[in-house]
Amino acid sequence: MRTLLLDNTFLPVKIVAWEKAMLLFLTGRAEVIEEYSDLQIRSPRQTFNLPKILRLFSRNRSRQEVKFNRYNVFLRDNFTCQYCEKRFLQRELTIDHVWPRSKGGKSDWENVVTSCSTCNHKKGNKLPNEFHLKLKRKPVRPKWTPRLNLKPKDDDPDEWNNWIA
Ligand SMILES: [Zn+2]
Known part of the structure; x- marks a missing residue:
């Protein structure tokens, strides 16, 4: 299961494994926006639903350049x-x-x-x-956009589309 991370302004940052998301949540660096109602983990004292969407309290510092591939x-x-x-x-x-x-x-x-x-x-x-065919546009380095870095898979939650689109 995976979790969508938002920054403090609700912009999507990246998709992480739920273990990483739980760590961010349990160390007080993020809050849960939506959770998987049917998926839980248990610690000796508490039960948590796995986060579906998590909002970081900090600004997004991991906004990397778009990878060239x-x-x-x-x-x-x-x-x-x-x-x-x-x-x-x-x-x-x-x-x-x-x-x-x-x-x-x-x-x-x-x-x-x-x-x-x-x-x-x-x-x-x-x-x-x-070459007789001309390029339609000059190729440029793209600006960072969530669409380029976030690629949901088929089994990821539909709710993510509200944030990524
Ligand atoms: Zn062609």
Whole structure:
């Protein structure tokens, strides 16, 4: 079971294992907003329902940068090929290096875009100015947003969507 952590302003911070959430609660660093009514743990003296949503008393200091990885590049680009502007399923998408890797292009937010395999194949190792399809937007490092860092799984509680969306 997992717990959604909010900061003191009710912004989502991250999703943690319930053990970590209980520790934050029992050490007085957070309060329970919602709990799993059917899941309990017992200490010798008390019974606690596992927290579903926990609010930290402090500001969110763990607001990290968005991690650079394939999935987050797809999310930034809204699962849309940046050349033909069509939306695809994740498995149909590839990562394109705008300045080709074979010519020294880096793997970073500013040089990597979402591309469907057809466009990526057509582009091959061409430089941006040698390729007839133009990028729709300049790739940038995304700002931190909860959507990019919080990925609920199917068995996580539906209530979380009220906070994450
Ligand atoms: Zn495409």
